[in-house]
Amino acid sequence: MRANPENILDVIQDAYKGRIVIPEFQRSFVWSRDDIEELLISIMQGYFIGTFLLLETSRNKSPVPFRYIEGLEELRRKQSSANLPDLNHPMVRLVLDGQQRITSLFYVLYEPPIELRRPKRRYYFYFLFKPALEGKIEQAVVSVDERDKNKMDNLVQDYKAVPFSWFKKEISEFGFWLIKSVSNQKLSEEEIKQILSFVDQFKNFEVPIVTLSAETPIDDIVNIFERINRTGVVLSLFDLVAARLYLKEIKLRDLWDEFCESYPRVSEVIKPEFLLKIITIWKGREPKRQMLFDVIDSLDKSDFEQLWRRAAYFIVKAYERVTATRGGYGAFRDDLIPYATMLVPLAVLLEDIEDRKGGEEMYRKLDKWYWASVFTQRYDSAVDTKAYQDVRDIKYWIEGGDPPEWLANLSVNEIDVDVSQKGSAIYRGLMCLIVLEGAKDFITGQPANLNECQDDHIFPRAKFGKEEKIDSILNRTLISAQSNKSKSDKKPSEYLSLFLKHHGSEERLLETLQSHLISREAYDAMKCDNFQAFIKARRQAFIQKIQEKLRD
Secondary structure (H helix, E strand, O other), X not given: OEEEEEEHHHHHHHHHOOOEEEEOOOOOOOOOHHHHHHHHHHHHOOOOOOOEEEEEEEHHHOOOOEEOOOOHHHHHHHOOHHHOOOOOOOEEEEEEEOHHHHHHHHHHHHOOXXXXXXXXXXXXXXXXXXXXXXXXXXXXXXXXXXXXHHHHHHHHHOOOEEEHHHHHOOXXXXXXXXHHHHHOOOOOHHHHHHHHXXXXXXXXXXXXXXXXXXXXXXXXXXXHHHHHOOOOOOOOHHHHHHHHHHOOOOOHHHHHHHHHHHOHHHHOOOOOHHHHHHHHHHOOOOOOHHHHHHHHHHOOHHHHHHHHHXXXXXXXXXXXXXXXXXXXXXXXXXXXXXXXXXXHHHHHHHHHHHHHOOOHHHHHHHHHHHHHHHHOOHHHOOHHHHHHHHHHHHHHHHOOOOOOHHHHOOOHHHOOOOOOOOOOHHHHHHHHHHHHHOOEOOOOOOEOOHHHOEEEEOOOHHHHOOOOOOOOHHHEEEEOHHHHHHHOOOOHHHHHHHHHHHHOOHHHHHHHHHOOOOOHHHXXXXXXXXXXXXXXXXXXXHXXXXXXXXXX
């Protein structure tokens, strides 16, 4: 093993020439435009950007399969074959640590025709002269998508900016372009010198590279890959397991990609680690890191792939139950799911009930556990431990034993339903209760298109903004765009008359309001614009509904 500094442009050029490649067990390129901008700012300021760890190996005798840097093949298809470098080098270097940084710089310098994932667009990176000359490097590094590229290219023509892709040009060529600006009175000679110093900073930037020899055993490669996680570079649990499973010829990334293709909506909510945690719980272990590794290591290829697919089936079942507006938990939008992490124990419990061919009583106990966990904010911390404990305790309860102590001693009156934070489990859970009630349209009295509804105030902020609980869930519901436009910033006493007119009778209007957990008492408070009385009545309506969900 040896460590040497190397020029960053040489490193990226080696990736372009296929001399630096990515092991197949490495995750895909996931950095966002913000991540890339931060990396460029660090380089332009001369900051340390970390060490790269590479494995030197023979192309034909590589210990692991590899792929070219992301975007290279798409870029080569766009270029003239006469200008393309030969990729068939006898020796290559595999990136064990530094993939995201190397791929980011390749993306910036060579502009391959691919999109970033967050957000999903193609971006171009530029260096603005004015803020750079003022010492504001953070403002000098910018990125634009294809819609604004022409505007930035106009700035380049006006000698106000330069694309980072030009930084791989010879300094003389760069300088010749800048000198032209003098005759156009765009830049002074002093400004040109300063700009060239920035370019020189980038072109001469070096990174320390640790290179492992070709004789490094595959077990050591995987172990080193795992240790990187403990020395500053954040690798996910999934990354580490993917490396371990490679030794068993299990292509975990392919399995995850297959899941994402089959269930795109679910894959937006869960992490691939969730499936690994389900498998670990099935094997009777708490899904913490080392125990998960122990379980994974004990499985052969056939057993693992069978369990993975079964876990995938039940995590989808869990997601469908949480998001269903009939017979489920009402989180019709992903941002209403109280805890994505609860999908793990829910999937395990659903598998257990299905395996037992369970009936209504078992599902009722499952529902009680779900709602109790949401309204006690049980999964705010120690998620893996609680998932394991809950699976054990709820299974025992389902079998006819006693419920867990925390659930048996739960008092509904201790639940704080007066919350304003939309991201809290209680807020989301209460909004889901409204969904399950029906949340009818205030004008038509018909089921509303929930995807077009807005989470908005009942007593408008414009008129009641001084009230302490104005943003509380107790003063909010799902309102259709049409109804929201009709009520606008009117007081409840004003817009209720309009809603009443469309319903024809107070009884029918009250039925619609009750689908939003607005009781008769709350309705009476609305008619006289009594905010405090309304909040008190709505709190009671929510408490009663929670009691129903937690009833044995």
